[in-house]
Structures are given as structure tokens and as C-alpha cells.
């Protein structure tokens with residue numbers, strides 16, 4: 577059984593795949609925050625920009641089997657691309673997708689032609705079979721998944737300096753300015769850091785800038 581908050585078509589707004597058409601599969605629940613406002617100031621992760629509670633979003637629900645869920649994702653891709661032969665792309669996110677995403681689910685998506693990406697906080701090992709692994713470490717929380725395609729650090733975070741991560745086995749290193757009351761200051765600090773430390777690149781959340789999901 578998979579509990580899914582929402583499924584929606586959009587463009588990847590972050591990281592090295594920015595601008596790419598994708599179906600977003602947002603799993604419910606996270607291991608670093610309950611998702612309840614009252615708990616946010618005591619959570620392990622306190623800056624989350626996402627509602628991942630329940631299964632009441634667009635196309636959300638409880639899905640008994642991987643095939644059922646993969647069929648919904650494929651249907652959404654086909655209505656997005658009007659059946660044109662474009663390589664289907666799905667981004668599994670949440671909440672924390674590693675709490676639910678397993679190899680049978682990845683296989684069901686790949687059987688339907690999908691390239692399968694994940695957005696994870698890295699506290700749990702990524703399941704086998706993924707095509708693109710994006711890890712976004714959180715300060716003070718041990719990192720279990722220490723390799724992948726991109727490391728995308730929300731910046732700044734006290735206790736999570738970029739230097740802590742830049743030796744890990746990733747192809748790309750991004751700083752993503754923390755959205756919230758200090759957004760402008762955080763953008764400027766991230767720009768300064770990237771200009772002085774070229775392995776790091778700036779990841780703006782493009783979808784927010786252009787007003788898409």
C-alpha cells in the first residue's frame with residue numbers, strides 16, 4: 577500500500593534537471609517533521625515549504641499495488657504529452673519518499689518507460705533501481721545516502737556548512753536559498769558562496785519564480 581499526497585505534471589524546478597517536463601509523485605509523510613504547524617519549531621527539519629500530510633491532494637489516495645499507482649502516473653504523463661514519444665520522467669518526492677518508495681514501485685514505473693528520479697533528505701538509503709538521486713541533507717541529522725547524482729543543500733543552515741558535504745560522491749553540488757522570511761538575504765548569501773566556491777552552483781526554485789507548481 578502506498579499513501580500518496582498528490583500527483584501532478586509540471587517542470588522540474590530545481591537542480592541539474594531544471595526545466596524538464598515531469599510527473600511529480602508526492603508521497604505522504606516525513607521522518608523529520610509531522611507536517612503539523614504546532615510541531616514545526618521542534619522538528620528536525622524546520623523550514624519545509626510543502627504540505628505532505630494525508631492523501632487528499634490532486635490525484636492523491638491510497639494505492640494497493642505498484643502497478644495501480646504506476647498506471648496513474650503513466651496516464652498523467654500521456655495526457656501531458658498527448659501521446660507524443662517523449663521519454664517519460666517521474667520525480668518521486670514527499671514528504672520523504674524513501675519511507676514508501678521501494679524497488680517494486682520503481683520497477684513498475686520503469687516497465688512503463690519512465691526515467692525515475694528521487695528527491696530525498698538522505699536519512700535512509702535510496703532504494704535500488706533509481707536513475708537520478710537528489711539528496712538534500714538537513715543539519716544535525718545523520719546522512720545515510722552519501723552518493724548520488726546531485727547534492728542540493730538548502731542554504732544557509734546552522735550546522736550544515738557546504739564544506740561538510742563537498743567530498744561526497746555526487747556529480748553536482750547545489751546551494752538552494754532557503755525560502756521564507758529571509759529569502760532575499762539567503763539568495764545573496766548563496767550567490768556569494770557560489771561565486772567564491774565554484775564547485776557549488778545556485779539552484780533557484782524556478783517553479784516559484786514563474787508561478788507553476
Ligand SMILES: C[S@@+](CC[C@H](N)C(=O)[O-])C[C@H]1O[C@@H](n2cnc3c(N)ncnc32)[C@H](O)[C@@H]1O
Pocket residue numbers: 606623624625626669670671672673695696697698711712728730752753754755756
Ligand atoms: C519538500 S522536500 C521533499 C523531499 C525530501 N523530504 C527532502 O527534504 O529532500 C523537496 C526539496 O525542497 C527543499 N526545500 C524544502 N523547504 C525548502 C525551503 N523553505 N526553501 C528551499 N528549499 C526547500 C528540500 O530541501 C528538498 O530539496
Ligand SMILES: Nc1nc2[nH]cc(C(=O)O)c2c(=O)[nH]1
Pocket residue numbers: 586587588589590600626669670695783788789
Ligand atoms: N516544479 C517543482 N519542482 C520541484 N523540485 C523538487 C520539488 C519537491 O517538492 O520535491 C519540486 C516541486 O514541488 N515543484
Ligand code: SF4
Pocket residue numbers: 606607608609621622623624625626628670671672697714
Ligand atoms: S525532510 Fe523534506 S519533506 Fe521532510 S520536513 Fe524537511 S524538507 Fe519537508
Ligand SMILES: [Mg+2]
Pocket residue numbers: 625626
Ligand atoms: Mg517543492
